[in-house]
Amino acid sequence: xxxxxxxxxxxxxxxxxxxxxxxxxxxxxxxxxxxxxxxxxxxxxxxxxxxxxxxxxxxxxxxxxxxxxxxxxxxxxxxxxxxxxxxxxxxxxxxxxxxxxxxxxxxxxxxxxxxxxxxxxxxxxxxxxxxxxxxxxxxxxxxxxxxxxxxxxxxxxxxxxxxxxxxxxxxxxxxxxxxxxxxxxxxxxxxxxxxxxxxxxxxxxxxxxxxxxxxxxxxxxxxxxxxxxxxxxxxxxxxxxxxxxxxxxxxxxxxxxxxxxxxxxxxxxxxxxxxxxxxxxxxxxxxxxxxxxxxxxxxxxxxxxx
Numbered sequence: 001x002x003x004x005x006x007x008x009x010x011x012x013x014x015x016x017x018x019x020x021x022x023x024x025x026x027x028x029x030x031x032x033x034x035x036x037x038x039x040x041x042x043x044x045x046x047x048x049x050x051x052x053x054x055x056x057x058x059x060x061x062x063x064x065x066x067x068x069x070x071x072x073x074x075x076x077x078x079x080x081x082x083x084x085x086x087x088x089x090x091x092x093x094x095x096x097x098x099x100x101x102x103x104x105x106x107x108x109x110x111x112x113x114x115x116x117x118x119x120x121x122x123x124x125x126x127x128x129x130x131x132x133x134x135x136x137x138x139x140x141x142x143x144x145x146x147x148x149x150x151x152x153x154x155x156x157x158x159x160x161x162x163x164x165x166x167x168x169x170x171x172x173x174x175x176x177x178x179x180x181x182x183x184x185x186x187x188x189x190x191x192x193x194x195x196x197x198x199x200x201x202x203x204x205x206x207x208x209x210x211x212x213x214x215x216x217x218x219x220x221x222x223x224x225x226x227x228x229x230x231x232x233x234x235x236x237x238x239x240x241x242x243x244x245x246x247x248x249x250x251x252x253x254x255x256x257x258x259x260x261x262x263x264x265x266x267x268x269x270x271x272x273x274x275x276x277x278x279x280x281x282x283x284x285x286x287x288x289x290x291x292x293x294x295x296x297x298x299x300x301x302x303x304x305x306x
Contacts, residue, residue: 005202008240012200013226016234019271021224023262030259034088042094044291053298055189057215060095061290062257063115063196065217066103069187071160074105076183076217077115077196078124079257084114089257090265094291097123105159108132109196110180111139111173114258118143131157131164133179153181162187167207169198171231180231182207190214190296193245196254197222199230200237204244215296216247219254220272224263232261235272239281249296251286 024030042061049068050056056068063077078100080093106128108116116132121143129147130140137150149157153168165184172179182195184207193213207213218241222232233241235252242250255268269287276285286294 001202005205009200012237012240015236016223016229017226019234019236021271022264022267023224024259024264027259027262031087034090034259035086037088039082039089039092042092042290044094044096045293047099048293048295050189050295052188054295055187055192055215056293056295057192057217057251057288058095058293059251059253059288059290061089061091061093063109063219063254064093064095065194065251065253066095066100067185067192067194069162069185069189071162071187072104073100073102074107074185075100075103075124075128076107076194077109078106078120079114079117080120080123081117084117084258084260087258087260090259091257091290093257094289100124104128105164106130106145107164107183107185107194108136108140109169109182109194111136111176111178112197114260115180115196116140129159131166131183133166133181136178151181153179165211167193167211168203169195170201170203171197171199174231184211184213186211189298193217193247195219195241197231198233198241200233200241204241208245208247213245213247215249215251216242216245217251217253218242220252220268221255221263222261223268224261228261235268235275238272239275239279242284249284249286251288256290 048056058066065076067074082089130145151166163186167182185192191213193216218238220235223234
């Protein structure tokens with residue numbers, strides 16, 4: 001590990017520890033209370049299409065993201081249901097099954113049930129190709145998708161003329177010690193880096209140097225207590241990862257749907273908003289509500305995203 005990286009890790013540990021995080025006193029009590037209340041409705045807008053040189057990015061909530069290129073419709077970590085086990089969703093998904101009929105590629109980043117949800121996968125087109133980490137194909141093999149590909153980190157597949165690269169992450173699944181991974185999607189539009197779940201690690205800089213992504217989709221929740229930062233990132237961690245990647249735009253994901261850790265559900269976005277304001281980062285961070293979409297132009301037009 002480089003001295004620069006170790007210095008960043010020490011700085012992040014101190015700044016995360018000193019941040020005044022608003023937390024639940026009891027997650028069990030919160031889950032019991034939430035189980036009695038229906039999730040809030042998402043403000044769903046029509047899904048835009050992407051022309052040549054564009055990518056349309058739609059946030060479905062939690063880590064679910066729909067990427068529409070002119071060549072392909074790609075769904076990442078689909079989770080549309082209102083429950084994760086006994087934990088009830090607090091805001092409904094911003095995507096519906098009917099809007100996903102054209103999905104031809106599904107990218108799964110982690111075998112945990114909030115990233116690999118069998119009930120949601122059962123509702124998706126069986127003609128789609130599913131890409132997932134090594135040693136996890138058995139989890140979805142019975143669903144009958146057209147093609148199932150276990151992709152190890154630093155491997156590449158071609159899909160409809162696009163390149164899908166896998167990249168490492170920091171941390172394994174919460175159960176079974178199975179691996180996770182991230183993806184770089186290169187098509188006729190901006191390069192997109194999708195990271196559904198990871199702790200902050202030195203690999204972000206290597207991924208940035210190798211692929212030079214334009215847009216980084218990065219998780220910002222699951223960091224309280226501090227031990228969870230081994231496989232999750234706080235908003236501050238995500239900003240350091242964004243800088244290491246060298247991307248032009250960051251879109252925060254994996255927040256606002258399920259209370260899976262002790263920080264309050266709205267706390268990651270509240271902290272990120274503070275960081276955006278103090279760092280004058282408004283031109284670089286695009287925050288989407290579940291159901292919202294943005295269309296981004298091929299690199300030089302990123303500042304003119306609509």
